[in-house]
Amino acid sequence: MKQQRTTKAPPSPREDGERADIALRCEARQGTRPWSLATLGEMSRSGFRISGIPSPLPEVPLRIRIPGFQTLTAHIRWIEGDTIGCEFAQPLHVAVFDHIVRIARGG
Template sequence: MKHEPFDPRSAAELAPRVPRAGITLICEVRQGSRPWAPARLEDLSPGGFRIARLPGARTELPLRIRIPGMQLLSAQIRWTRDAAVGCAFAEPLHVAVFDHIVRNADAA
């Protein structure tokens, strides 16, 4: 069995670069049959986002999110920390959609 030589670079250095934007925008979120509620979306990437505060969030239920000017998106809560939640989109955003959201958030 042949082994590859050890590469001293960290896993983070070897991982592909994923665009990430430290934006803040107000969107609407909903889980299950709960009513739509405003939420502050932060730290967006094509694969997911963070919501600053989402009390009562349940990781076993999908999250629906409405970003102004966009179609309804689905996501899954991957982690919770205090009242903040980290979410992964059910389908990653196309880079053009990601860029559009970031541009519009910066203009607001």
């Protein structure tokens, strides 16, 4: 009998929780403040890094708008200088995450 070999492809970033390095302009706001331009950095299905938010308030949810997507809500988990680490209120669906990363990388 012949032995069958099974090979498994390495997990994609979305499957094992890794972050995708991106640089994507979006709009962000907290509460009733006006929308402001910001830059999304690293992103995973569960959260992201963002910069350009004026005077962030850790206790107030952050909303981001990416053209072509519904508004996404997140909670601030840390602030370091101009950079903020956020966790999505609901993890992104795999297809949504893939699409955002593809757009950010020019695809």
